[in-house]
Amino acid sequence: MVFGPVKSRRLGRSLGVNLLPVDGKLCNFDCIYCECGWTDAPDKPLRFNDRGVIAEALEARLRAMSEAGEGLDVITFAGNGEPTMHPHFAEIVDDTVALRDRLFPSAKVAVLSNATMIGRESVRKALERVDRAILKIDSAFPETIRIVNGPRFDYSLDKVIEWMNRFEGDIVVQTMFLRGEKDGIVIDNTTDEEVSAWLDVLDRVRPSQVMIYSIDRATPHDRLAKVSGDELERIAERVRARGYRCDHTV
Numbered sequence: 001m002v003f004g005p006v007k008s009r010r011l012g013r014s015l016g017v018n019l020l021p022v023d024g025k026l027c028n029f030d031c032i033y034c035e036c037g038w039t040d041a042p043d044k045p046l047r048f049n050d051r052g053v054i055a056e057a058l059e060a061r062l063r064a065m066s067e068a069g070e071g072l073d074v075i076t077f078a079g080n081g082e083p084t085m086h087p088h089f090a091e092i093v094d095d096t097v098a099l100r101d102r103l104f105p106s107a108k109v110a111v112l113s114n115a116t117m118i119g120r121e122s123v124r125k126a127l128e129r130v131d132r133a134i135l136k137i138d139s140a141f142p143e144t145i146r147i148v149n150g151p152r153f154d155y156s157l158d159k160v161i162e163w164m165n166r167f168e169g170d171i172v173v174q175t176m177f178l179r180g181e182k183d184g185i186v187i188d189n190t191t192d193e194e195v196s197a198w199l200d201v202l203d204r205v206r207p208s209q210v211m212i213y214s215i216d217r218a219t220p221h222d223r224l225a226k227v228s229g230d231e232l233e234r235i236a237e238r239v240r241a242r243g244y245r246c247d248h249t250v
């Protein structure tokens with residue numbers, strides 16, 4: 001429920017908060033690269049972690065770290081699935097921000113999300129209260145999104161962009177670049193066509209920052225290849241040329 005701290009490639013020393021089941025994965029995507037493995041079947045009985053239990057666990061961990069003089073850069077909502085699907089996501093954000101203010105005021109609060117729930121006002125407003133809302137867009141093309149992210153509903157990138165615009169730029173867009181093959185279909189979101197269309201999407205969203213990365217750990221689909229640091233840097237340069245801050249990790 002509370003894990004780490006771990007050294008995150010993208011965020012620094014990060015204490016993770018998992019709102020999702022410990023015995024399975026709950027997400028409305030089924031990304032071929034997900035570090036949690038394939039998404040469980042919708043009929044598997046899974047339950048979200050309880051709000052009160054999460055707050056207690058987080059308070060105990062923050063208190064122990066503070067007393068031990070440990071450093072902490074960020075408290076990150078991540079874990080076995082999509083945190084914004086938790087029915088009490090907004091309240092848990094409030095609990096977390098209050099605990100951070102009281103026990104670790106220098107730490108940031110970040111949420112890693114696939115952006116599919118940000119059309120809900122309570123989710124959007126909660127994300128506006130954290131320091132970093134890090135939202136996924138892996139491609140501008142519906143077919144690539146279908147293969148790479150495996151949405152389990154009728155996903156619309158136009159809708160997600162419309163919802164992202166309500167943040168008025170106060171979001172980080174995060175993108176996984178990879179190559180591979182699935183069911184005989186070639187996957188490569190690093191082609192010029194893919195990157196150019198994705199840059200145009202960034203221009204519609206106008207995020208405060210863009211984070212790009214590639215595969216680092218075992219993936220549920222095994223026919224995937226990592227994109228090199230040099231290639232990520234070339235993509236990052238194109239992002240910066242459009243006027244956005246862009247970091248990448250390998």
Ligand code: SF4
Pocket residue numbers: 027028029030031033034035036039079080081082113114149
């Ligand atoms: S959105 Fe995140 S948690 Fe859900 S399948 Fe994709 S990588 Fe995994």
